[in-house]
Amino acid sequence: MPVVSTDRTIKLGQGSTPSPHPPRGNAAGASTVSSSGQAGRPVRVTSGRPEVRPDTTARLHGRDAVLTVVGSVLDSTTAGQGSAVVVRGGSGSGKSALLHRAAQTAAVAGWRVLRVQGDGKRETRPFAAIRSLVSLLDAPVGESPAVRDALVHTLSGRGRPADVMLVCSALRGVLVPAAQRRPVLLLADDCQWLDPASATVLTFLVNRLAGTRMAVVAAIDGEGLNPLTGYDVIELSLPALDRESAQRVLADHHPDLANTARSAVLDVAEGNPLALVDLPAALNSAQRKGRAAPPDLMVPGPMLYRTLGWRFRKLPPDTRALLTVLALADDATEPRDLARLAQSLGHGLEAFGPAEDAGLVTSDRVPRFTRRVLRCLAYFTAPVSVRLEAHAAWASIGLAGLGAGVPTDAVAPARSIRPGHLETLAQAALAAERWDLAIRTLRHAGDVDPTQAGRTRLYTTAALVAVRRGQPLLALALSRESARDATGTLRVVRASALFDTEFHADASGSALARVLAEAPAAAGDVQDWATFQLATLSSVTGLPEPAHTALLALRRRGTTNDPLRLAVIASLDAVGRAPEIRAGLAVAVGRLLKTPGSHPYELTWLADAAWRIDETAMASRLLAIALRGPDRGGGAHLPHCWVLRAAMLTAGGRWQELHEFVAARLPGLEAEGLHQQAMALKTQLLLVCAYQGRRERGAELLREVRQWAQDHGCAHYLRLAGYAAHLLAQDDGGPIAVGEDSWPTGDDRAASLVRHSHVDAVRTALARNDVAAARAHHESAVRDGLASFSAEMALLVHHGQALLSAHTDEPGTAGLFDAAQAAARASARPFDRARLALDHGAWLRRRRSFSAARTYLRRAHDDFTRLGALPWQSRARAELRAIGVSPRGKHAPRAAAGVSSLSAHEERIVRLAALGLSNREIGDRLVISPRTVASHLYKVFPRLGVSSRRELARALRDTVES
Numbered sequence: 001m002p003v004v005s006t007d008r009t010i011k012l013g014q015g016s017t018p019s020p021h022p023p024r025g026n027a028a029g030a031s032t033v034s035s036s037g038q039a040g041r042p043v044r045v046t047s048g049r050p051e052v053r054p055d056t057t058a059r060l061h062g063r064d065a066v067l068t069v070v071g072s073v074l075d076s077t078t079a080g081q082g083s084a085v086v087v088r089g090g091s092g093s094g095k096s097a098l099l100h101r102a103a104q105t106a107a108v109a110g111w112r113v114l115r116v117q118g119d120g121k122r123e124t125r126p127f128a129a130i131r132s133l134v135s136l137l138d139a140p141v142g143e144s145p146a147v148r149d150a151l152v153h154t155l156s157g158r159g160r161p162a163d164v165m166l167v168c169s170a171l172r173g174v175l176v177p178a179a180q181r182r183p184v185l186l187l188a189d190d191c192q193w194l195d196p197a198s199a200t201v202l203t204f205l206v207n208r209l210a211g212t213r214m215a216v217v218a219a220i221d222g223e224g225l226n227p228l229t230g231y232d233v234i235e236l237s238l239p240a241l242d243r244e245s246a247q248r249v250l251a252d253h254h255p256d257l258a259n260t261a262r263s264a265v266l267d268v269a270e271g272n273p274l275a276l277v278d279l280p281a282a283l284n285s286a287q288r289k290g291r292a293a294p295p296d297l298m299v300p301g302p303m304l305y306r307t308l309g310w311r312f313r314k315l316p317p318d319t320r321a322l323l324t325v326l327a328l329a330d331d332a333t334e335p336r337d338l339a340r341l342a343q344s345l346g347h348g349l350e351a352f353g354p355a356e357d358a359g360l361v362t363s364d365r366v367p368r369f370t371r372r373v374l375r376c377l378a379y380f381t382a383p384v385s386v387r388l389e390a391h392a393a394w395a396s397i398g399l400a401g402l403g404a405g406v407p408t409d410a411v412a413p414a415r416s417i418r419p420g421h422l423e424t425l426a427q428a429a430l431a432a433e434r435w436d437l438a439i440r441t442l443r444h445a446g447d448v449d450p451t452q453a454g455r456t457r458l459y460t461t462a463a464l465v466a467v468r469r470g471q472p473l474l475a476l477a478l479s480r481e482s483a484r485d486a487t488g489t490l491r492v493v494r495a496s497a498l499f500d501t502e503f504h505a506d507a508s509g510s511a512l513a514r515v516l517a518e519a520p521a522a523a524g525d526v527q528d529w530a531t532f533q534l535a536t537l538s539s540v541t542g543l544p545e546p547a548h549t550a551l552l553a554l555r556r557r558g559t560t561n562d563p564l565r566l567a568v569i570a571s572l573d574a575v576g577r578a579p580e581i582r583a584g585l586a587v588a589v590g591r592l593l594k595t596p597g598s599h600p601y602e603l604t605w606l607a608d609a610a611w612r613i614d615e616t617a618m619a620s621r622l623l624a625i626a627l628r629g630p631d632r633g634g635g636a637h638l639p640h641c642w643v644l645r646a647a648m649l650t651a652g653g654r655w656q657e658l659h660e661f662v663a664a665r666l667p668g669l670e671a672e673g674l675h676q677q678a679m680a681l682k683t684q685l686l687l688v689c690a691y692q693g694r695r696e697r698g699a700e701l702l703r704e705v706r707q708w709a710q711d712h713g714c715a716h717y718l719r720l721a722g723y724a725a726h727l728l729a730q731d732d733g734g735p736i737a738v739g740e741d742s743w744p745t746g747d748d749r750a751a752s753l754v755r756h757s758h759v760d761a762v763r764t765a766l767a768r769n770d771v772a773a774a775r776a777h778h779e780s781a782v783r784d785g786l787a788s789f790s791a792e793m794a795l796l797v798h799h800g801q802a803l804l805s806a807h808t809d810e811p812g813t814a815g816l817f818d819a820a821q822a823a824a825r826a827s828a829r830p831f832d833r834a835r836l837a838l839d840h841g842a843w844l845r846r847r848r849s850f851s852a853a854r855t856y857l858r859r860a861h862d863d864f865t866r867l868g869a870l871p872w873q874s875r876a877r878a879e880l881r882a883i884g885v886s887p888r889g890k891h892a893p894r895a896a897a898g899v900s901s902l903s904a905h906e907e908r909i910v911r912l913a914a915l916g917l918s919n920r921e922i923g924d925r926l927v928i929s930p931r932t933v934a935s936h937l938y939k940v941f942p943r944l945g946v947s948s949r950r951e952l953a954r955a956l957r958d959t960v961e962s
Contacts, residue, residue: 060101061252062245063094065921066236070102073215073234078109078183082209084216086191089238090371091307092274095219098238099187102217106185112178114186116202118193127167129188129198164197168204175205179213188218206233239920240271243667249273254280258290259501259673260477266671268298268372275373278303286480293459293477296443297327297379304377311358312381318351320382323360324390326367327379328444335366337397344393391422391444398425398437422448423458435469438462443478460490463497467526470635472497473673489526491515496530500639501673505713509537509546516553525601527557528564529636532605535571536640539752540676542715547572562588567605570612575755575789578613585610589618593625600626604637604644611644612752614790616828620648639669639677646684653830653867655688656942679708683720690727691831693871697948698728716753723757726764730871755786755793759835762800766807774804791826798823799836806843817843834863838872842879850883861887868945902940909936910944914952 060067066087073083089095103113116129175184188194188202206216222238241249246266250257253276257265261283269275278301286292300309312320325341342349352367360374361367369375379387422445429438442462446455459478466475476497479490495515499508512534516527531553537546550568566584569577588606603626610619627641642665649658662681669678683705689698702724709717758781765774778800781787787797798820805813817840824833841856861876877887902910905926912922919930919937926933937949944955 060094060097061248062241063098063238066098066238067101069234069236070098070217071105073217074102074106074109074111074185077185077213077215080211080213082179082212082214084206084209084218084233086233086235087217087219087238088222088235089219090222090272092272092304093222093238093240094273095238096189097273099189099217099219102185103187106183106215109183111183111185114184116186116188116194116198118188118190118198119195126164126195126197127201129194130171130201133171164200167197168201171201172205172208175214176212183213183215186214186216188216191218191220241273241276242271246271246276249276250280253277254288257288260290260473261288261294263473263671263673264294264298268376270372272371272373274303274307277301279373287477290477291480293443293474293480295447296440298376299380300373300377304373305381308374308377309381311360312377315354315358316351318345318347319354320378321345321386321390322347322349322351323355323378324382324386325393326361326369327375328390328394338366340397341393344396345389391448395422395425395441398441399428426458426461430465435465439465439469439471439474460493463493464489464526467493467496467529468636470638471672472500476501492526492530496526496533499530499533500676503676503712505537505541505715509534509541512537513546513549516549525599529601532564532567532601532608535568536608538571540714540716542719544572563592563602563605563609566609570609574612574752575784575786578789581609581613582615585615585618589622600637604641607644608640611647614792616648616651616792619644623648639674642669643677643680646681650684650687651829655692655867658684658688659948675708676712679705679714679717683717686724687720687727690724691872692868693728694951695728696954697951698724702728719753723753723760726760755789756796758786758793758796759800759803759832762803766803771804771808774800774807778804791823792829792832794823795820795827795829795832795836799832799839802843803839806839813843830863831867831869834860834867834869835872837863838876838879841876845879845883853883854880854885857883858885858887868942870945902943906936906940909933910940910952911956913937913949914956916949 070085073085076083087095087098103115107113114133116133118129175186178184186205191199191202194202202216202218205214209216216233243266246269247262250262250265254262254265257280261280265276265279269279279298280288281301282299283294284292287294312323315323322342322345325345326338329338329341339349342351349367352361352363355361356363356367359370360378362370369378379390382390422441426438426441426445429435429441439462442458442465446458446462449455449458463475463478466472466478475493479494479497492515495511499512502508512530516531516534531550534553535547535550538544547568551565551572554565554568562584566581566588569584570581574581585606588602589610592602592606603622607619607622607626610616610622623641623644626637627645642661646658646661646665649655649661662685666678666681669675669681682701686698686701686705689701702721705717705724706721708714709721758777761777762774765771765777778797781793781797781800786793788794798816802813802816802820805816817836820836821840824836827833837856838860841853841860844850844853844856857876857879861873861880864870864873864876880887908926909922912925913933917925919933922928922933923930944952946952946955
């Protein structure tokens, strides 16, 4: 069946629909496009068979759904049902690449491929766009020589406008018979620039394709008028590429880009294929390899200049001057500041009008560029003199806005202000703690400074601010712009940024220890944060040396920073020095909470120390204040805060919230190169998957965590992977014995994982009937004082002792379970409480105390159901059934309802999502918004017992089988 629609628009995103198979044929095709298809050579068309067979398997990243529609149109045309497709997209969106691919597919199948193109110079001669068609056709069939001569006469430019209908009928009379012998594909590019006569002819042909073996694929600019609207065509709208597809385009065309450059290009390109291909071409070697920072305003490449630059060059001079200033201003610029900028240049805001008419800016209260790449083009297409005046005006208004420059009621002319005021503006922004403005101004000042010493000084300051801001990739690139023999602050900045972006336990720890041991004269807060980074390395490696070194560095500096000292001590020995840490926390927290605007670094350090000694409520409160507090310290603390937040969500049983939290934070961390923090989030997700019995997702995360830990020397993550493997190895029948080599518990009771997996260590030893090993684990915990360390540890120690006593059938087992239950009432970990209730109830059932057992088993079943811990829920259900109780009503497992619990509308959404469609694609099919789709999926995931789209197909299959 032909794929046709009467004037309908299909918005196709980056679906995973497979590319269509090209129609079969033994003819070769035209020249190939590039592997990503986003930019390539035009297809060479001849009247004979092409000589070279193209590579039609090369993919256009993110355009699979569009290619499917085009392929369907070609298939239906081969069967004698011709139709047309109009591809609409903005400049650089890949329209021409799609036309090239359609031409390749058709040429391979033996089609005749013809091409017409609108003229960007607005050629006004009639039939200018289609004039080339005559020379590509064989002698017409069914037309008299007089008609042939008239057609050639008219298309050559000598015909009169009255000959339009003659051309329409004669051209169709030539093409249709030719298509009977060999299908014809007519490609029409830049249709918005077709001359009226050519547009009329194309419209005539498109409206009469039914019953022919002719297809038309046309491309039109996203903002242009469609001359084919209102006829039997399919209109496809090309959105921007998603980030994954954009990364693939970059990998195809620029595989050597460093993370810094890749991230900058992705941000500026915003999914535009042409910008993705062209922007890296203007980067120098140092910027491409990450040894230098990409410029704040990226230089457009030649294709962007050619495709979009003319839009700026044709604007009036006053409009171009204002656009140059707008390119320098940030998104927080107020309307009054922009008005002063325009006034300082001698223009009014009405000069933005031509740019808005051209679609370059949009304005509600303040003009903004419609695309980020247009900001770069506005700046670099302006003359140098205009750029210098714009820098001076921007610096003047910035100083006035910060109260450090000219009065706000008097704006000096731009020509009277020296560009050196950029540095003054940067200092004022630093004083006002406007970090983003300070970084941008320092980079601008460094870019235009003519001396190496000046650039080094400015880039060093910008790198320092970037580290404080939580942008280590940018800080690292800026630091590499500076002198190689830099000392002091810059060395600490480099070591701290490398710790975050190029983490390896040994190398990163050595670098930090070296710069801290030399005690350089560095900015205090950056040096303090580097000390904290070194201390946290002890938790990652399981070795005390990094924290020892950090503590020695604090003593050498004579620091009086109690929050930092407490965090370092907690990293070194949380169990042995718990009383000292608790006393210090009581004093430091009381002082900080009474001080308005406390520094977020100090709040983060205290939250970390409180978390390590199981003061969960205090840690949660401090973390909340650090996350919502004033932006005094920039954002360097935020990744660590997110890691703490994820750990608290895991411990607190808020697992659905954890899934959403990790999904929201991971892309940003990975884009900034913070892979160690990203891995910390993934380990929490791995633990939850193990608790919930999500074997497929858990196995995937397990492989990733284990490989990363081995590559980066992280013993903690290896231990955690082993623990997760132990949990995943358990089936509904209970735990199975797992050797110590696959789950290295170790004897370091200061390690959080070793402490909190105490019950699992005892249970595993008892599962293999190794009572001596279980007793050794318990005695070690008692000897280390874990029973009095915290309520959480008291629960685990008493629980482990009760399991040991029950296994050996000692008389005091009931009292031990009661002691564990008393400790459980003060514990903030619901999964530990539920496991205790399950073991207690199972023991009571075996003792034939059915009434008491029922209470604990129902409590365990309800808690496991709420947590979504399906393996443990199954064990609780089996125990309840053993005493004649069947969980029903509110006690039934939420996932068991399956598809039957969904409405018809919810089921349609779930089945489309299981097929791999995005929220936008589902919304387009069901005529609802993507946000509504997301809301429905958020509600049904818990009812199906899944947490991600990839698990939907399995959930649907399991429901049918049950």
